[in-house]
Amino acid sequence: xxKPGDVVLGGLFEVHFSSVFPELSFTSxxxxxxxxxxxxxxxxxxxTMAFAIDEINRNSHLLPxxxxxxxxxDNCGTLVIGFSAALSMASGQEEEFQLEETCFGTPPxxxxxxxxxxxxxxxxxxxLGLYKLPMVRAMIQILKRFSWTWAxxxxxxxxxxxxxxxxxxxxxxxxxxxxxxxxxxxxxxSNPAEFKRIVDVMRKSTARVVIVFAHDSHMIQLMxxxxxxxx
Numbered sequence: 403x404x405k406p407g408d409v410v411l412g413g414l415f416e417v418h419f420s421s422v423f424p425e426l427s428f429t430s431x432x433x434x435x436x437x438x439x440x441x442x443x444x445x446x447x448x449x450t451m452a453f454a455i456d457e458i459n460r461n462s463h464l465l466p467x468x469x470x471x472x473x474x475x476d477n478c479g480t481l482v483i484g485f486s487a488a489l490s491m492a493s494g495q496e497e498e499f500q501l502e503e504t505c506f507g508t509p510p511x512x513x514x515x516x517x518x519x520x521x522x523x524x525x526x527x528x529x530l531g532l533y534k535l536p537m538v539r540a541m542i543q544i545l546k547r548f549s550w551t552w553a554x555x556x557x558x559x560x561x562x563x564x565x566x567x568x569x570x571x572x573x574x575x576x577x578x579x580x581x582x583x584x585x586x587x588x589x590x591x592s593n594p595a596e597f598k599r600i601v602d603v604m605r606k607s608t609a610r611v612v613i614v615f616a617h618d619s620h621m622i623q624l625m626x627x628x629x630x631x632x633x
Contacts, residue, residue, distance in 0.1 A: 403452060407459075407471025409547065412491040413451050414477050414484050414516030414526070416444035421478035437478035443618075448474050451515060465548060473511060488514055488526045512547065513540030538569045541613060542579050551580030553611040554604060558620055559587045566615040583609035588620040597627045604628075 419439030426432050455470045473491060477484030491511040514526075545553060555570060557563030567585060574580065584607055586600045601624070604612060614621065 403448065403472065403474040405452070405455070405471045405473075407455075407469040409468060409512050410471040410473055411451075411455065412488070412511040412514035413448060413472060413474040414487060414514060415448040415451075415474060416441050416479050417448060417476035418444075418478045421480045421483055435478070435480070435483065437476060437483075439479075441479070444476075448476075468548070477516075484516075485526060513544055538566060538573055539577075541570070542573055542577050545574075545611070546577065546579040550611045552583055552609045553580060553613055554583050554607055554609045555585045556588055556600070556612060556614045556616060556620075556624070557585070558616040559589050563587065563615055570613075570615075583607045588616050588624065590619075592623075594623075594627070597623050600624070601627045 417440070418437035419441050421435045421437050423435045424433050451474065452472055455472050458464050459469055475484070475487035475491070477487065491514060545551070555567065557567045564587075567587075571582065571585070574582065584603055586603060588600070589596050614624075616624075
């Protein structure tokens with residue numbers, strides 16, 4: 403899925419469960435692997451990112467005079483396919499698509515969302531760092547690009563989240579891109595009281611940008627509590 407914009411974000415999602423690689427003859431160009439097994443959750447995640455970007459574009463107060471675009475890829479539940487897509491986006495060698503009625507090209511990717519598996523994300527981010535597009539630094543570049551200098555950070559209570567929190571704070575200070583209004587750790591399991599406290603922190607803060615590095619289960623509980631506050 404592609405949509406042009408002044409600033410384009412990439413995305414890697416598991417829209418299919420697995421992939422089948424053809425046998426190699428080594429006498430001709432190998433055919434592409436085929437993806438199998440539709441993953442409704444991965445498809446939902448991709449659609450959610452596209453919807454969020456469309457909603458941001460519809461609100462002229464969020465990013466005045468700037469249009470966000472996206473370039474979303476299916477990793478087919480396989481590291482090598484997701485890895486290849488990430489490299490294509492980072493290097494500008496992805497498949498060309500129509501930008502305007504008479505113009506084709508590949509706009510630069512500012513940052514990449516995903517992959518959904520931490521193993522895939524670690525492998526991908528280590529190589530994207532060569533293109534100056536590691537996951538944390540990509541988010542900081544987005545903050546700098548839109549002058550979002552005051553933001554909140556939410557992370558999951560595990561090695562992934564805690565490592566991100568440490569890296570994000572360190573890189574944010576070095577870049578001079580801004581400051582954190584708060585840092586909260588999202589708990590595992592059912593903990594309504596803690597999620598209520600975190601949402602209260604978000605509501606009372608003057609920061610209008612919230613960055614989240616967490617899992618689906620965290621986001622479901624968080625947004626459920628946010629919805630209760632709204633109603």
